[in-house]
Amino acid sequence: MSKVDRRIAKSQEAIKKAVIELMSEKSFDEITIQDISDRANVSRGTIYLHYLDKYDLLDKLIAEHIDKLREICESSSELEYIDANLPWFEYLEGHYLFFSTMLASKGAPSFRSQFLEFLIEEFKDEVDVAKGKNQGLKEEVILQFIVTSYVGLVEWWFNNGMPYTSREMAEQVGILLDRNL
Structure with a gap:
Protein backbone atom coordinates (compact mmCIF):
# COMPACT_ATOMS: atom_id res chain seq x y z
CA MET A 1 0.00 0.00 0.00
CA SER A 2 1.47 3.34 -1.02
CA LYS A 3 1.85 6.35 1.22
CA VAL A 4 -1.03 8.09 -0.63
CA ASP A 5 -3.29 5.04 -0.22
CA ARG A 6 -2.52 4.90 3.52
CA ARG A 7 -3.31 8.59 3.85
CA ILE A 8 -6.64 8.14 2.02
CA ALA A 9 -7.54 5.13 4.20
CA LYS A 10 -6.59 7.07 7.34
CA SER A 11 -8.77 10.03 6.27
CA GLN A 12 -11.72 7.77 5.49
CA GLU A 13 -11.44 6.02 8.86
CA ALA A 14 -11.28 9.39 10.63
CA ILE A 15 -14.39 10.56 8.74
CA LYS A 16 -16.34 7.38 9.60
CA LYS A 17 -15.30 7.53 13.24
CA ALA A 18 -16.27 11.21 13.40
CA VAL A 19 -19.78 10.66 12.07
CA ILE A 20 -20.42 7.77 14.48
CA GLU A 21 -19.15 9.78 17.45
CA LEU A 22 -21.27 12.77 16.43
CA MET A 23 -24.36 10.56 16.05
CA SER A 24 -23.84 9.27 19.57
CA GLU A 25 -23.93 12.90 20.76
CA LYS A 26 -26.69 14.48 18.67
CA SER A 27 -29.31 13.86 16.01
CA PHE A 28 -28.04 13.03 12.51
CA ASP A 29 -30.17 15.87 11.13
CA GLU A 30 -28.21 18.34 13.28
CA ILE A 31 -24.83 17.10 12.08
CA THR A 32 -23.19 19.12 9.33
CA ILE A 33 -20.34 18.29 6.99
CA GLN A 34 -18.41 21.01 8.86
CA ASP A 35 -18.99 19.13 12.15
CA ILE A 36 -17.65 15.95 10.57
CA SER A 37 -14.74 17.82 9.05
CA ASP A 38 -13.82 19.43 12.38
CA ARG A 39 -14.10 16.16 14.32
CA ALA A 40 -12.14 14.13 11.74
CA ASN A 41 -9.54 16.87 11.34
CA VAL A 42 -9.88 16.82 7.55
CA SER A 43 -11.07 19.44 5.11
CA ARG A 44 -14.65 19.53 3.84
CA GLY A 45 -13.15 18.93 0.39
CA THR A 46 -11.66 15.64 1.60
CA ILE A 47 -15.09 14.48 2.72
CA TYR A 48 -16.65 15.47 -0.63
CA LEU A 49 -13.83 13.66 -2.42
CA HIS A 50 -15.14 10.38 -0.98
CA TYR A 51 -18.85 11.03 -0.33
CA LEU A 52 -21.64 12.97 -2.04
CA ASP A 53 -23.03 14.19 1.30
CA LYS A 54 -23.58 13.02 4.87
CA TYR A 55 -26.36 10.65 3.75
CA ASP A 56 -24.05 8.96 1.25
CA LEU A 57 -21.43 8.66 4.01
CA LEU A 58 -23.95 7.05 6.36
CA ASP A 59 -25.25 4.69 3.64
CA LYS A 60 -21.73 3.56 2.75
CA LEU A 61 -20.85 3.09 6.42
CA ILE A 62 -23.92 0.94 7.01
Whole structure:
Protein backbone atom coordinates (compact mmCIF):
# COMPACT_ATOMS: atom_id res chain seq x y z
CA MET A 1 0.00 0.00 0.00
CA SER A 2 1.47 3.34 -1.02
CA LYS A 3 1.85 6.35 1.22
CA VAL A 4 -1.03 8.09 -0.63
CA ASP A 5 -3.29 5.04 -0.22
CA ARG A 6 -2.52 4.90 3.52
CA ARG A 7 -3.31 8.59 3.85
CA ILE A 8 -6.64 8.14 2.02
CA ALA A 9 -7.54 5.13 4.20
CA LYS A 10 -6.59 7.07 7.34
CA SER A 11 -8.77 10.03 6.27
CA GLN A 12 -11.72 7.77 5.49
CA GLU A 13 -11.44 6.02 8.86
CA ALA A 14 -11.28 9.39 10.63
CA ILE A 15 -14.39 10.56 8.74
CA LYS A 16 -16.34 7.38 9.60
CA LYS A 17 -15.30 7.53 13.24
CA ALA A 18 -16.27 11.21 13.40
CA VAL A 19 -19.78 10.66 12.07
CA ILE A 20 -20.42 7.77 14.48
CA GLU A 21 -19.15 9.78 17.45
CA LEU A 22 -21.27 12.77 16.43
CA MET A 23 -24.36 10.56 16.05
CA SER A 24 -23.84 9.27 19.57
CA GLU A 25 -23.93 12.90 20.76
CA LYS A 26 -26.69 14.48 18.67
CA SER A 27 -29.31 13.86 16.01
CA PHE A 28 -28.04 13.03 12.51
CA ASP A 29 -30.17 15.87 11.13
CA GLU A 30 -28.21 18.34 13.28
CA ILE A 31 -24.83 17.10 12.08
CA THR A 32 -23.19 19.12 9.33
CA ILE A 33 -20.34 18.29 6.99
CA GLN A 34 -18.41 21.01 8.86
CA ASP A 35 -18.99 19.13 12.15
CA ILE A 36 -17.65 15.95 10.57
CA SER A 37 -14.74 17.82 9.05
CA ASP A 38 -13.82 19.43 12.38
CA ARG A 39 -14.10 16.16 14.32
CA ALA A 40 -12.14 14.13 11.74
CA ASN A 41 -9.54 16.87 11.34
CA VAL A 42 -9.88 16.82 7.55
CA SER A 43 -11.07 19.44 5.11
CA ARG A 44 -14.65 19.53 3.84
CA GLY A 45 -13.15 18.93 0.39
CA THR A 46 -11.66 15.64 1.60
CA ILE A 47 -15.09 14.48 2.72
CA TYR A 48 -16.65 15.47 -0.63
CA LEU A 49 -13.83 13.66 -2.42
CA HIS A 50 -15.14 10.38 -0.98
CA TYR A 51 -18.85 11.03 -0.33
CA LEU A 52 -21.64 12.97 -2.04
CA ASP A 53 -23.03 14.19 1.30
CA LYS A 54 -23.58 13.02 4.87
CA TYR A 55 -26.36 10.65 3.75
CA ASP A 56 -24.05 8.96 1.25
CA LEU A 57 -21.43 8.66 4.01
CA LEU A 58 -23.95 7.05 6.36
CA ASP A 59 -25.25 4.69 3.64
CA LYS A 60 -21.73 3.56 2.75
CA LEU A 61 -20.85 3.09 6.42
CA ILE A 62 -23.92 0.94 7.01
CA ALA A 63 -23.28 -1.08 3.84
CA GLU A 64 -19.67 -1.67 4.89
CA HIS A 65 -20.68 -3.15 8.26
CA ILE A 66 -23.51 -5.26 6.83
CA ASP A 67 -21.14 -6.57 4.13
CA LYS A 68 -18.64 -7.53 6.84
CA LEU A 69 -21.37 -9.34 8.80
CA ARG A 70 -22.36 -11.13 5.57
CA GLU A 71 -18.74 -12.28 5.12
CA ILE A 72 -18.72 -13.56 8.71
CA CYS A 73 -21.95 -15.48 8.10
CA GLU A 74 -20.62 -16.98 4.85
CA SER A 75 -17.36 -18.07 6.44
CA SER A 76 -19.18 -19.77 9.32
CA SER A 77 -22.17 -21.22 7.45
CA GLU A 78 -21.09 -24.83 8.01
CA LEU A 79 -20.59 -24.40 11.76
CA GLU A 80 -23.00 -25.14 14.59
CA TYR A 81 -24.94 -22.11 15.82
CA ILE A 82 -22.77 -21.61 18.91
CA ASP A 83 -19.53 -21.55 16.90
CA ALA A 84 -21.10 -19.52 14.09
CA ASN A 85 -22.30 -16.86 16.55
CA LEU A 86 -18.91 -16.24 18.16
CA PRO A 87 -17.28 -14.24 15.31
CA TRP A 88 -20.58 -12.37 14.92
CA PHE A 89 -20.71 -11.27 18.58
CA GLU A 90 -16.98 -10.49 18.55
CA TYR A 91 -17.54 -8.22 15.54
CA LEU A 92 -20.51 -6.51 17.22
CA GLU A 93 -18.45 -6.01 20.37
CA GLY A 94 -15.48 -4.68 18.40
CA HIS A 95 -17.75 -2.17 16.67
CA TYR A 96 -19.86 -1.35 19.70
CA LEU A 97 -20.04 2.40 19.09
CA PHE A 98 -21.29 1.93 15.52
CA PHE A 99 -23.95 -0.69 16.28
CA SER A 100 -25.16 0.81 19.55
CA THR A 101 -25.41 4.24 17.93
CA MET A 102 -27.16 2.95 14.81
CA LEU A 103 -29.69 0.94 16.81
CA ALA A 104 -30.39 3.85 19.17
CA SER A 105 -30.34 6.59 16.55
CA LYS A 106 -33.48 8.24 15.25
CA GLY A 107 -31.31 9.61 12.43
CA ALA A 108 -30.60 6.19 10.97
CA PRO A 109 -33.96 4.38 10.87
CA SER A 110 -32.86 2.71 7.64
CA PHE A 111 -30.17 0.85 9.60
CA ARG A 112 -32.68 -1.16 11.61
CA SER A 113 -34.65 -2.18 8.51
CA GLN A 114 -31.46 -3.06 6.60
CA PHE A 115 -30.18 -5.03 9.58
CA LEU A 116 -33.48 -6.94 9.85
CA GLU A 117 -33.56 -7.61 6.09
CA PHE A 118 -29.99 -8.88 6.23
CA LEU A 119 -30.84 -11.24 9.11
CA ILE A 120 -33.95 -12.54 7.34
CA GLU A 121 -31.80 -13.28 4.30
CA GLU A 122 -29.27 -15.13 6.49
CA PHE A 123 -31.83 -17.18 8.45
CA LYS A 124 -34.18 -17.96 5.55
CA ASP A 125 -32.38 -21.20 4.65
CA GLU A 126 -32.41 -22.33 8.29
CA VAL A 127 -36.20 -22.38 8.56
CA ASP A 128 -37.84 -25.66 7.62
CA VAL A 129 -41.63 -25.62 7.93
CA ALA A 130 -42.06 -28.91 6.04
CA LYS A 131 -40.79 -31.10 8.88
CA GLY A 132 -39.43 -31.04 12.39
CA LYS A 133 -40.28 -28.71 15.23
CA ASN A 134 -41.56 -25.90 12.97
CA GLN A 135 -43.79 -28.06 10.81
CA GLY A 136 -47.05 -26.31 10.00
CA LEU A 137 -45.85 -22.87 11.09
CA LYS A 138 -45.54 -19.93 8.70
CA GLU A 139 -41.99 -19.22 7.51
CA GLU A 140 -42.52 -15.43 7.73
CA VAL A 141 -43.66 -15.71 11.35
CA ILE A 142 -40.65 -17.81 12.35
CA LEU A 143 -38.24 -15.46 10.55
CA GLN A 144 -39.75 -12.37 12.17
CA PHE A 145 -39.64 -14.09 15.57
CA ILE A 146 -35.97 -15.01 15.18
CA VAL A 147 -34.63 -11.78 13.65
CA THR A 148 -36.51 -9.33 15.85
CA SER A 149 -35.44 -11.37 18.88
CA TYR A 150 -31.85 -11.31 17.65
CA VAL A 151 -31.82 -7.54 17.12
CA GLY A 152 -33.59 -6.97 20.45
CA LEU A 153 -31.04 -9.15 22.18
CA VAL A 154 -28.14 -7.20 20.65
CA GLU A 155 -29.76 -3.93 21.78
CA TRP A 156 -30.28 -5.32 25.27
CA TRP A 157 -26.65 -6.48 25.39
CA PHE A 158 -25.38 -3.03 24.39
CA ASN A 159 -27.82 -1.06 26.57
CA ASN A 160 -26.79 -3.07 29.62
CA GLY A 161 -23.07 -2.54 29.13
CA MET A 162 -22.43 -5.99 27.60
CA PRO A 163 -22.86 -7.89 30.88
CA TYR A 164 -21.78 -11.14 29.20
CA THR A 165 -18.76 -11.82 27.03
CA SER A 166 -19.17 -12.35 23.31
CA ARG A 167 -18.45 -16.06 23.92
CA GLU A 168 -21.23 -16.32 26.52
CA MET A 169 -23.64 -14.52 24.18
CA ALA A 170 -22.67 -16.80 21.29
CA GLU A 171 -23.28 -19.88 23.45
CA GLN A 172 -26.63 -18.66 24.82
CA VAL A 173 -27.92 -17.50 21.44
CA GLY A 174 -26.62 -20.66 19.76
CA ILE A 175 -28.60 -22.82 22.18
CA LEU A 176 -31.74 -20.73 21.63
CA LEU A 177 -31.36 -20.97 17.84
CA ASP A 178 -30.86 -24.74 18.08
CA ARG A 179 -34.10 -24.99 20.05
CA ASN A 180 -36.08 -22.84 17.64
CA LEU A 181 -34.77 -23.64 14.17
